[in-house]
Amino acid sequence: MTDPHHDIRDAVRRLCARFPGSYWQALDRERAYPAEFVKALTDEGWLSVLIPETYGGAGLPLAAAAAVLEEIHRSGGNGAACHAQMYTMGVVLRHGSEAQKRRWLPQIASGELRLQAFGVTEPSSGVDTTRISTFARKDGDRYVVRGQKIWTSRAEYSDLMVLLCRTTAREEAARPSDGMSVLLVDMQQAKGRGLTIRPIRTMLNHATTELFFDDMEVPAENLVGEEGQGFRYILDGMNAERILIAAECIGDGRFFVDRASAYAKQREVFGRPIGQNQGVQFPIARAHVQLEAAAGMVARAAALYDSGQPCGTEANMAKLLASEASWFAADTCLQTHGGFGFAEEYDIERKFRETRLYQTAPIPTNLILSHVATHVLGLPKSF
Numbered sequence: 001m002t003d004p005h006h007d008i009r010d011a012v013r014r015l016c017a018r019f020p021g022s023y024w025q026a027l028d029r030e031r032a033y034p035a036e037f038v039k040a041l042t043d044e045g046w047l048s049v050l051i052p053e054t055y056g057g058a059g060l061p062l063a064a065a066a067a068v069l070e071e072i073h074r075s076g077g078n079g080a081a082c083h084a085q086m087y088t089m090g091v092v093l094r095h096g097s098e099a100q101k102r103r104w105l106p107q108i109a110s111g112e113l114r115l116q117a118f119g120v121t122e123p124s125s126g127v128d129t130t131r132i133s134t135f136a137r138k139d140g141d142r143y144v145v146r147g148q149k150i151w152t153s154r155a156e157y158s159d160l161m162v163l164l165c166r167t168t169a170r171e172e173a174a175r176p177s178d179g180m181s182v183l184l185v186d187m188q189q190a191k192g193r194g195l196t197i198r199p200i201r202t203m204l205n206h207a208t209t210e211l212f213f214d215d216m217e218v219p220a221e222n223l224v225g226e227e228g229q230g231f232r233y234i235l236d237g238m239n240a241e242r243i244l245i246a247a248e249c250i251g252d253g254r255f256f257v258d259r260a261s262a263y264a265k266q267r268e269v270f271g272r273p274i275g276q277n278q279g280v281q282f283p284i285a286r287a288h289v290q291l292e293a294a295a296g297m298v299a300r301a302a303a304l305y306d307s308g309q310p311c312g313t314e315a316n317m318a319k320l321l322a323s324e325a326s327w328f329a330a331d332t333c334l335q336t337h338g339g340f341g342f343a344e345e346y347d348i349e350r351k352f353r354e355t356r357l358y359q360t361a362p363i364p365t366n367l368i369l370s371h372v373a374t375h376v377l378g379l380p381k382s383f
């Protein structure tokens with residue numbers, strides 16, 4: 001089968017070649033943001049592929065965006081510094097007013113405004129999003145927001161944030177998923193005026209933070225869609241997010257298989273390449289098989305998404321399969337490299353840490369299994 005995104009892959013590979021392992025290693029050491037890499041992606045238009053041409057983007061399907069992120073990860077880089085720009089704008093695109101689209105999307109497409117921050121998770125709600133308590137109280141022509149978010153990645157490097165908050169308390173809403181709303185927050189405006197950003201240092205370089213809202217004011221015109229319907233809007237965007245992150249996992253996995261195969265052919269112990277031993281070659285072959293299967297599910301989920309069909313289950317299954325395949329490939333690659341896999345200069349230990357995230361975020365594996373068990377197989381609900 002011919003790959004419809006062959007040209008995109010080639011161009012992204014060429015861009016990534018300008019940012020080798022040493023670039024990512026230096027950033028990882030300092031936990032620094034890959035500003036030059038993100039600028040290069042923006043300048044070449046890769047972060048705006050999903051924005052329709054009317055608003056200054058390329059108007060390409062999700063499968064094209066998946067190819068961009070897969071290639072970044074296959075090259076040894078990490079798209080997490082900017083991947084949210086691709087899917088968070090979908091909330092504005094699908095549910096925003098025409099005035100909001102005209103105001104924000106062209107500036108996001110050109111790179112003048114960065115929409116990198118996505119504030120959903122809270123410390124006390126966990127994966128039960130209906131329990132979020134950050135509250136936006138309407139006061140004339142503005143909302144006044146109080147509360148806290150955690151794990152809001154890239155907040156320090158974003159101009160705008162898609163924020164999910166309650167506008168009606170859970171107890172007063174008809175259903176737990178009602179009464180939540182989406183606000184588009186101008187972070188530059190809000191910083192120091194009710195918004196405090198505190199970075200969280202983690203096992204990987206992810207620029208993640210916690211946010212505190214202390215009577216942060218947001219103009220009422222920044223409400224996206226209807227008040228109280230925000231949870232539905234966010235769920236829509238989550239399918240795109242899961243498919244794109246699954247594509248990143250496929251890229252990671254292919255990076256690990258490429259590196260493991262190359263090393264196993266070249267490293268000689270006992271007078272022969274280690275890859276001649278089936279104990280070494282079989283796990284690499286298994287990793288390849290698992291990645292191919294997962295990539296098939298990612299392609300299927302993206303095709304359903306692009307044709308406007310329901311794809312929640314497929315997006316979830318793609319993300320589960322791809323994150324498990326990349327993690328197995330990571331472990332196999334590390335084992336194949338022996339002690340050298342632990343050395344920073346090989347990039348394996350860094351990518352190993354980076355790919356582990358995706359079994360927990362943006363949704364943990366257990367929650368996907370629970371979705372499949374109850375929504376697909378009809379098993380009794382546990383929560």
Ligand SMILES: Cc1cc2nc3c(=O)[nH]c(=O)nc-3n(C[C@H](O)[C@H](O)[C@H](O)COP(=O)(O)OP(=O)(O)OC[C@H]3O[C@@H](n4cnc5c(N)ncnc54)[C@H](O)[C@@H]3O)c2cc1C
Nearest residue numbers: 118119120121126127151152153206360361362363364366
């Ligand atoms: C580096 C990083 C970046 C992130 N970036 C963002 C971001 O930009 N924006 C954002 O909003 N969020 C972000 N997140 C948050 C991420 O989506 C959550 O961490 C994730 O959804 C898990 O939520 P939690 O940490 O609250 O875990 P908890 O809800 O406390 O769950 C802990 C564990 O218990 C399991 N569990 C809970 N309930 C059940 C159940 N009923 N059945 C079976 N198992 C269960 C879960 O699967 C999980 O393994 C990020 C997280 C990290 C670590």
